[in-house]
Amino acid sequence: MSDKVIIFDTTLRDGEQSPGASMTKDEKVRIARQLERLKVDVIEAGFAASSEGDFQAISAVAAAVKDSIVCSLARANDKDITRASDALKAAKAKRIHAFLATSPLHMAVKLRMSPEEVLEQAKRSIRFARNLAEDIEFSAEDGYRSEIDFLSRVVEAVIKEGATTINIPDTVGYATPELYGEFIKALRTRVPNSDKAVWSVHCHNDLGMAVANSLAGVKIGGARQIECTINGLGERAGNTALEEIVMSLRTRKDYFDMVCGIDASQIVPASKLVSQITGFVVQPNKAVVGANAFAHASGIHQDGILKNRETYEIMRAEDVGWSTNKIVLGKLSGRNAFKQRLQELGITVEAEADLNEAFARFKALADQKAEIFDEDIIAIMSDSAAEEGEHYHFISLSQHSETGERPKSRVTFRMGEKEVSSEAEGNGPVDASLNAIEEIAKSGAEQLLYSVNAITSGTQSQGEVTVRLAKGGRIVNGVGTDPDIIAASAKAYLSALNKLHDPSQAKLNAQMTP
Numbered sequence: 001m002s003d004k005v006i007i008f009d010t011t012l013r014d015g016e017q018s019p020g021a022s023m024t025k026d027e028k029v030r031i032a033r034q035l036e037r038l039k040v041d042v043i044e045a046g047f048a049a050s051s052e053g054d055f056q057a058i059s060a061v062a063a064a065v066k067d068s069i070v071c072s073l074a075r076a077n078d079k080d081i082t083r084a085s086d087a088l089k090a091a092k093a094k095r096i097h098a099f100l101a102t103s104p105l106h107m108a109v110k111l112r113m114s115p116e117e118v119l120e121q122a123k124r125s126i127r128f129a130r131n132l133a134e135d136i137e138f139s140a141e142d143g144y145r146s147e148i149d150f151l152s153r154v155v156e157a158v159i160k161e162g163a164t165t166i167n168i169p170d171t172v173g174y175a176t177p178e179l180y181g182e183f184i185k186a187l188r189t190r191v192p193n194s195d196k197a198v199w200s201v202h203c204h205n206d207l208g209m210a211v212a213n214s215l216a217g218v219k220i221g222g223a224r225q226i227e228c229t230i231n232g233l234g235e236r237a238g239n240t241a242l243e244e245i246v247m248s249l250r251t252r253k254d255y256f257d258m259v260c261g262i263d264a265s266q267i268v269p270a271s272k273l274v275s276q277i278t279g280f281v282v283q284p285n286k287a288v289v290g291a292n293a294f295a296h297a298s299g300i301h302q303d304g305i306l307k308n309r310e311t312y313e314i315m316r317a318e319d320v321g322w323s324t325n326k327i328v329l330g331k332l333s334g335r336n337a338f339k340q341r342l343q344e345l346g347i348t349v350e351a352e353a354d355l356n357e358a359f360a361r362f363k364a365l366a367d368q369k370a371e372i373f374d375e376d377i378i379a380i381m382s383d384s385a386a387e388e389g390e391h392y393h394f395i396s397l398s399q400h401s402e403t404g405e406r407p408k409s410r411v412t413f414r415m416g417e418k419e420v421s422s423e424a425e426g427n428g429p430v431d432a433s434l435n436a437i438e439e440i441a442k443s444g445a446e447q448l449l450y451s452v453n454a455i456t457s458g459t460q461s462q463g464e465v466t467v468r469l470a471k472g473g474r475i476v477n478g479v480g481t482d483p484d485i486i487a488a489s490a491k492a493y494l495s496a497l498n499k500l501h502d503p504s505q506a507k508l509n510a511q512m513t514p
């Protein structure tokens with residue numbers, strides 16, 4: 001029988017460490033629900049000690065998820081581990097994930113600890129964690145650049161203390177597939193009690209080899225857990241992409257001879273949701289989830305596909321959840337049809353008032369746009385979820401621009417309890433609108449990125465705008481959607497300001513000392 005590979009998703013923790021990808025509690029819960037539908041084995045919901053906001057988000061995910069193990073990251077110290085355990089209280093199945101760096105460079109420069117001190121700290125922390133949970137993961141941060149003798153001693157010791165999963169990260173994406181696979185294999189051979197824990201791989205994508213390295217860790221090294229994120233989201237060049245791992249294991253089962261429990265038909269919905277919430281657009285040529293992943297432009301390919309799909313396709317688009325953009329609803333659709341479509345998309349709306357509010361948004365959009373697609377509904381629900389308790393809220397916009405003239409824009413929005421309006425000029429209508437908002441909000445934030453993406457095809461599509469702002473060492477992304485891209489831009493800017501305004505979102509960096 002084929003071995004099972006555990007899929008550990010860290011979109012909500014390591015993925016969130018991408019600049020600007022920080023998510024609110026509600027956004028994390030929405031993504032966690034989708035990860036549960038995807039049937040991931042473990043959901044790493046965050047890093048409880050990093051901020052009050054993240055603690056609350058992990059607690060909410062722990063309460064919402066029933067079928068996956070919910071996990072929190074913690075530095076290897078009693079305070080962080082207690083915080084992780086407290087955040088996971090409501091979880092049906094919980095995992096505490098403690099990490100400590102073991103490479104010479106990290107120990108000397110970052111931790112300022114001797115190898116013996118690191119060994120003792122690792123043992124102490126796992127002993128402590130074992131009193132709070134049964135399922136304990138230990139990660140040797142920068143494990144791949146660690147000395148194998150020392151790392152073997154640490155791993156043996158933490159397994160003795162009760163660690164049930166041992167994760168060997170390639171924190172900086174330095175590994176190559178064969179070398180990484182051999183490293184994991186050598187470690188497993190050296191550690192006398194290696195069979196008492198599940199071995200896990202966690203690879204970053206700095207050299208574009210994260211997926212290949214993870215698969216080698218499994219195939220050559222004998223690891224049985226892969227840590228990954230939707231769309232490969234993550235710090236710098238990102239993490240191992242879940243969708244590529246899952247489809248590699250499935251498509252090349254002849255070679256890997258391994259199975260995982262993922263429901264692949266939920267991959268594309270998960271990819272779209274993460275992209276919409278974080279504002280990280282998926283590149284068109286991205287494997288499995290890119291818009292072009294199953295598109296055939298060349299005549300020779302099209303001809304081949306028509307004769308026999310397998311001439312140029314190794315996977316089927318429908319197997320990973322691509323549905324040809326179907327028109328789901330329109331102006332005449334009623335509340336029940338809308339509610340049913342939400343259910344089919346796996347979106348739960350608990351309160352009747354929230355459903356009514358979302359339906360009103362749907363009707364307003366259907367007045368502007370004849371055809372409403374699944375992506376539009378997801379965007380409506382993102383907007384509805386965002387509105388609760390937000391400080392800034394878009395109301396309306398009017399703008400005037402004529403060729404050769406400097407455009408003017410007037411934006412009305414809610415700021416706290418007050419409705420405010422402001423007018424400004426700019427280089428273009430978008431610039432004028434953001435200037436008008438800034439005139440009143442006076443955030444002083446630096447704009448790092450502005451991007452527009454059509455969420456479906458054609459000029460009928462809603463524009464999805466991402467604005468990335470930086471202020472006081474924090475970087476946030478705001479996302480806004482609207483058939484009018486100038487309004488979408490104003491919404492995105494206000495959404496980014498809301499994130500800057502929320503102090504509970506200010507996070508401690510996961511790479512800090514224990």
Ligand code: KIV
Binds near residue numbers: 014140170204
């Ligand atoms: O990349 C890394 O080393 C990590 C650990 C904290 C698991 O994300």
Ligand code: ZN
Binds near residue numbers: 014171202204
């Ligand atoms: Zn990482």
